[in-house]
Amino acid sequence: xxxxxxxxxxxxxxxxxxxxxxxxxxxxxxxxxxxxxxxxxxxxxxxxxxxxxxxxxxxxxxxxxxxxxxxxxxxxxxxxxxxxxxxxxxxxxxxxxxxxxxxxxxxxxxxxxxxxxxxxxxxxxxxxxxxxxxxxxxxxxxxxxxxxxxxxxxxxxxxxxxxxxxxxxxxxxxxxxxxxxxxxxxxxxxxxxxxxxxxxxxxxxxxxxxxxxxxxxxxxxxxxxxxxxxxxxxxxxxxxxxxxxxxxxxxxxxxxxxxxxxxxxxxxxxxxxxxxxxxxxxxxxxxxxxxxxxxxxxxxxxxxxxxxxxxxxxxxxxxxxxxxxxxxxxxxxxxxxxxxxxxxxxxxxxxxxxxxxxxxxxxxxxxxxxxxxxxxxxxxxxxxxxxxxxxxxxxxxxxxxxxxxxxxxxxxxxxxxxxxxxxxxxxxxxxxxxxxxxxxxxxxxxxxxxxxxxxxxxxxxx
Amino acid sequence: xxxxxxxxxxxxxxxxxxxxxxxxxxxxxxxxxxxxxxxxxxxxxxxxxxxxxxxxxxxxxxxxxxxxxxxxxxxxxxxxxxxxxxxxxxxxxxxxxxxxxxxxxxxxxxxxxxxxxxxxxxxxxxxxxxxxxxxxxxxxxxxxxxxxxxxxxxxxxxxxxxxxxxxxxxxxxxxxxxxxxxxxxxxxxxxxxxxxxxxxxxxxxxxxxxx
Amino acid sequence: xxxxxxxxxxxxxxxxxxxxxxxxxxxxxxxxxxxxxxxxxxxxxxxxxxxxxxxxxxxxxxxxxxxxxxxxxxxxxxxxxxxxxxxxxxxxxxxxxxxxxxxxxxxxxxxxxxxxxxxxxxxxxxxxxxxxxxxxxxxxxxxxxxxxxxxxxxxxxxxxxxxxxxxxxxxxxxxxxxxxxxxxxxxxxxxxxxxxxxxxxxxxxxxxxxxxxxxxxxxx
Numbered sequence: 001x002x003x004x005x006x007x008x009x010x011x012x013x014x015x016x017x018x019x020x021x022x023x024x025x026x027x028x029x030x031x032x033x034x035x036x037x038x039x040x041x042x043x044x045x046x047x048x049x050x051x052x053x054x055x056x057x058x059x060x061x062x063x064x065x066x067x068x069x070x071x072x073x074x075x076x077x078x079x080x081x082x083x084x085x086x087x088x089x090x091x092x093x094x095x096x097x098x099x100x101x102x103x104x105x106x107x108x109x110x111x112x113x114x115x116x117x118x119x120x121x122x123x124x125x126x127x128x129x130x131x132x133x134x135x136x137x138x139x140x141x142x143x144x145x146x147x148x149x150x151x152x153x154x155x156x157x158x159x160x161x162x163x164x165x166x167x168x169x170x171x172x173x174x175x176x177x178x179x180x181x182x183x184x185x186x187x188x189x190x191x192x193x194x195x196x197x198x199x200x201x202x203x204x205x206x207x208x209x210x211x212x213x214x215x216x217x218x219x220x221x222x223x224x225x226x227x228x229x230x231x232x233x234x235x236x237x238x239x240x241x242x243x244x245x246x247x248x249x250x251x252x253x254x255x256x257x258x259x260x261x262x263x264x265x266x267x268x269x270x271x272x273x274x275x276x277x278x279x280x281x282x283x284x285x286x287x288x289x290x291x292x293x294x295x296x297x298x299x300x301x302x303x304x305x306x307x308x309x310x311x312x313x314x315x316x317x318x319x320x321x322x323x324x325x326x327x328x329x330x331x332x333x334x335x336x337x338x339x340x341x342x343x344x345x346x347x348x349x350x351x352x353x354x355x356x357x358x359x360x361x362x363x364x365x366x367x368x369x370x371x372x373x374x375x376x377x378x379x380x381x382x383x384x385x386x387x388x389x390x391x392x393x394x395x396x397x398x399x400x401x402x403x404x405x406x407x408x409x410x411x412x413x414x415x416x417x418x419x420x421x422x423x424x425x426x427x428x429x430x431x432x433x434x435x436x437x438x439x440x441x442x443x444x445x446x447x448x449x450x451x452x453x454x455x456x457x458x459x460x461x462x
Numbered sequence: 463x464x465x466x467x468x469x470x471x472x473x474x475x476x477x478x479x480x481x482x483x484x485x486x487x488x489x490x491x492x493x494x495x496x497x498x499x500x501x502x503x504x505x506x507x508x509x510x511x512x513x514x515x516x517x518x519x520x521x522x523x524x525x526x527x528x529x530x531x532x533x534x535x536x537x538x539x540x541x542x543x544x545x546x547x548x549x550x551x552x553x554x555x556x557x558x559x560x561x562x563x564x565x566x567x568x569x570x571x572x573x574x575x576x577x578x579x580x581x582x583x584x585x586x587x588x589x590x591x592x593x594x595x596x597x598x599x600x601x602x603x604x605x606x607x608x609x610x611x612x613x614x615x616x617x618x619x620x621x622x623x624x625x626x627x628x629x630x631x632x633x634x635x636x637x638x639x640x641x642x643x644x645x646x647x648x649x650x651x652x653x654x655x656x657x658x659x660x661x662x663x664x665x666x667x668x669x670x671x672x673x
Numbered sequence: 674x675x676x677x678x679x680x681x682x683x684x685x686x687x688x689x690x691x692x693x694x695x696x697x698x699x700x701x702x703x704x705x706x707x708x709x710x711x712x713x714x715x716x717x718x719x720x721x722x723x724x725x726x727x728x729x730x731x732x733x734x735x736x737x738x739x740x741x742x743x744x745x746x747x748x749x750x751x752x753x754x755x756x757x758x759x760x761x762x763x764x765x766x767x768x769x770x771x772x773x774x775x776x777x778x779x780x781x782x783x784x785x786x787x788x789x790x791x792x793x794x795x796x797x798x799x800x801x802x803x804x805x806x807x808x809x810x811x812x813x814x815x816x817x818x819x820x821x822x823x824x825x826x827x828x829x830x831x832x833x834x835x836x837x838x839x840x841x842x843x844x845x846x847x848x849x850x851x852x853x854x855x856x857x858x859x860x861x862x863x864x865x866x867x868x869x870x871x872x873x874x875x876x877x878x879x880x881x882x883x884x885x886x887x888x889x890x891x892x893x
Contacts, residue, residue, distance in 0.1 A: 055603035063526025092691050125524035129565050165699040175473050198558035200489055202566045207484045234688025240698055242719055255480035261568050264536040266553035269748035270738040277730040284723050302682035331541055335570040361685050370684035377682040409545035413573055414600030491743035552746055661744040
C-alpha cells in the first residue's frame with residue numbers, strides 16, 4: 001500500500017470533527033467506569049483474603065462488590081469505549097462524517113444513567129445473582145433504548161458507506177452493534193421479566209453470558225484490532241480470505257458454549273457436551289485471528305504492542321477455556337479461582353488490551369491533537385501487562401490449590417481459605433497495579449481532551 | 463463479503479440457531495418438568511418453599527450469596543461432593559422447578575448449600591447458622607448488619623444469640639436477628655433435595671449392583 | 674510524507690489511508706503471496722485443522738451427549754437404545770419406607786418388629802408372618818380382631834386396622850411391598866409377595882369385616 005496523500009489527511013480531519021463530541025463523551029464515560037470497576041474489583045479482591053473489609057457495610061458486602069465490579073466493567077467500560085470505537089471505525093471506513101451525533105450524545109447519557117441506576121440497585125440489594133446480568137431489571141429497558149440511540153449512527157455510517165466493500169472490521173463492528181440488542185432483550189425477558197423455569201434460568205444465563213462474550217465483547221475488540229493493525233503496519237492482512245471463516249466461526253459457534261459452566265451440573269449431559277465441543281471448535285477462530293493479526297507482535301508502535309499482547313491473551317484465554325472444559329480438568333478447576341483466572345485473561349487481558357490499543361490510536365484523530373504524554377502511555381502498557389500477568393498467575397495458582405483442597409474431603413473450608421490466602425493477596429496486588437495503569441490512562445485522556453494547549457496543533461499524519 | 467443483507471441474515475441466523483438449540487431445546491425438554499409423585503409417601507417431590515423460606519431466597523439473592531456458594535451437587539465420582547456430605551446423588555433439573563430464582567452459583571469459596579438440611583454427618587440448625595452469620599468463619603465475612611444489638615427490656619429475647627467470649631455483647635444488651643435474617647435462615651434450612659428421582663440414580667446398563 | 678515517528682506513542686501515524694485499506698482488501702488475496710509462510714500449505718493446513726475439529730466434535734457428541742436425552746445427566750453413561758433405563762424401585766426399600774411411614778405399622782409393632790408384650794404381637798420370627806401368603810394378606814387387607822397367639826404368647830389389644838378398601842385403602846403394590854419387607858427382615862426368611870397375590874385375595878374374599886384368629890386358622 002502506498003503512502004497517504006494530502007487529500008486523505010484533510011478528509012479525515014473533516015470527518016472527525018462531527019464525531020468528536022459524542023465519541024469522546026462515550027470514551028470519557030468508559031474510562032470513568034473502568035476506574036470505578038477497577039476500584040470495586042480491588043475491593044472485592046481484598047475481601048477474598050480479608051473478609052472483614054467492608055463486611056459491616058451492607059452496600060459493599062462481597063456479593064455486591066463482585067456484582068458491581070463485573071457490571072461496571074462490562075456495561076460501563078466496554079459498553080461505552082468499545083461501542084465508541086466501533087462506531088468510530090465504521091465512520092472512518094465509511095468516509096463520511098458521523099451522523100446523528102446528537103442522538104448519540106443522548107444515547108450515551110441515557111445508557112450511563114441506566115447503568116448508574118442499575119448499579120445503585122445492585123448496591124441496595126436488587127442484584128439478580130445471574131453472572132453477566134447482575135443489573136436489576138428496571139434499569140435494563142432504558143439501557144436497551146440508549147444502545148439503539150448510539151448504535152443508530154454506526155448503522156447509518158455503515159449503510160451510507162462510500163465503497164460497497166466490507167472489511168473485516170465492518171463485519172465485527174456490525175455484528176456487535178446488531179446482535180447486542182437481540183441478545184440483551186432476549187436475556188432480559190427470559191430471565192427477569194418472564195423467567196423460565198428452574199435450571200433453565202442457568203442455561204439461558206449461560207447462553208447469554210457466552211453470547212455476550214462471543215457476539216459482543218470479542219467483536220468489539222477485534223473490530224479495533226483488525227482496523228489498527230493494517231493501518232499502522234501498512235501490510236495486508238495475511239490470510240484475509242480465511243478471516244471471514246474465522247468471523248463466522250466465532251459468531252456461529254460462540255454462543256453454543258453457553259453450557260460451559262454447567263459441566264456436571266443439574267442439566268442433561270448434552271448441554272455441557274455441546275458446550276465443550278463448541279469451545280474446542282472455537283479454537284479455529286482463535287487460530288485464524290492469530291494468523292491474521294500476528295503483525296501486531298512485532299513493531300515499535302505502542303498501540304500495536306497493546307494489541308499484540310491483547311491478541312496473545314485473547315488466544316491463550318480461548319485455549320485455556322477449551323482445555324478446562326474437558327471434564328477431567330474441570331473436575332479439578334471447576335468452581336475455583338481458576339475459572340476467574342481464565343475469565344480475567346480473556347477479559348482484562350484480551351478485550352481490554354485490544355481496546356486500549358485502538359483507543360490510543362483513535363483519540364489523537366478524534367481529538368485533533370496528540371496525546372498529552374507519551375510516558376504515561378508507556379507506563380500504562382507496562383502496568384497493564386504486569387498487572388495482567390500477576391493477576392492471571394495468582395488466580396490460577398489459587399485456583400489449583402483450591403481445587404486440590406476441594407477434592408480432598410478431609411480439608412475444611414477455613415483451611416482452604418488459609419491455603420489460598422497468599423495467592424489471593426497476589427491477585428489483590430495485581431488489581432491494584434491494573435488500577436494504577438488505568439489511572440494513568442485517565443490522566444492522559446483528561447489532559448489530552450480537556451486541556452487546551454496553546455502550542456500549535458501537531459500535525460497528525462492520518 | 464459484499465452483501466450487507468447476507469451479513470445481517472447470517473448474524474441473525476447465528477444468534478437464532480444457538481438460541482433455538484440451547485434455550486428453546488432445553489425448554490422443550492425441561493420446561494414442563496412435573497413434580498414426581500411418590501406412591502409410598504403419598505406426596506410429590508420437590509416441595510414448594512414455605513412462605514418465610516421463599517422470602518429468605520430473596521434475601522439470599524439480594525446478598526448475592528451465590529458469588530461464593532453453589533447450590534448444585536455433582537455426581538459422586540466427580541469431585542468430592544458426596545464425600546463431603548453435600549448429597550448422595552447428583553442434583554437434577556427437577557430439584558429446582560419450584561425455585562423462583564435459581565441460584566446455582568459458579569464458585570465454591572464456601573461450601574455447597576444444596577442439602578444443608580440433610581448435610582452429613584451433622585446438619586446445622588438455626589442457632590448454628592445464626593452464629594455463623596454473626597461471627598463469620600475462614601473466608602466468610604461476619605454479617606453483623608444482619609443483626610441488631612439492643613438493650614434488654616424485661617426478659618432476654620428468645621431469639622437472642624447465645625454468644626460467648628469476645629463476641630458477647632455488653633451486659634444488658636442482646637443480639638437478635640432481624641426479620642431478614644430469620645427469613646434467610648428459614649430458607650437455608652429448607653434446602654433439602656434428597657429425594658431420589660428415577661433420573662437421578664439411573665439403573666446401570668447391563669446389570670451390576672445399583673448403588 | 675515524513676518518516677513516521679513510530680517511537681512517539683503520542684500520535685501513532687497511519688501508514689495507509691482508509692481508502693487504501695479498503696481497496697487493498699477488496700481484491701481476493703489469492704494472488705498475494707504471504708511473505709511469512711509457505712502460502713500453499715497454509716489454507717490446506719487451516720482446512721485440515723477445521724476438519725479435525727469437526728471430526729472431534731462429532732465423535733464427542735456421539736459418545737458423550739447421551740443421545741440428547743433429558744433424563745441422562747451422566748455423560749459417561751453409555752446411551753441405551755430407548756433412553757435412560759428408569760430404575761425400578763426396590764420393593765424391600767419401599768416396604769421399609771411404608772412400614773415406617775407416619776401412623777403405620779411401626780407405631781404398634783415397633784420399628785424392630787418386636788411388638789409390645791401382651792399388647793401388640795411381634796413380627797420377628799412370627800409364624801403368622803412367615804406362614805401362608807394368603808393368610809397374612811387377609812390380615813392386612815381386612816384387619817384382625819380379638820386375641821392372637823404368636824410363638825406361644827397371647828396378645829390382646831385394640832384390633833389391627835384394615836389396610837384394604839374398608840380401611841386405609843392401600844394399593845395392592847403397597848401391601849405386597851410392606852409384606853415383602855417384613856417377611857425378610859429381623860431374621861425372617863420368607864419369600865416375597867407380589868401384588869397379584871394381593872389382588873387375587875381381594876377378588877376372592879370381596880368385602881369382609883376384620884378376621885379373628887379362629888376364622889383365619891379355619892381357612893388356612
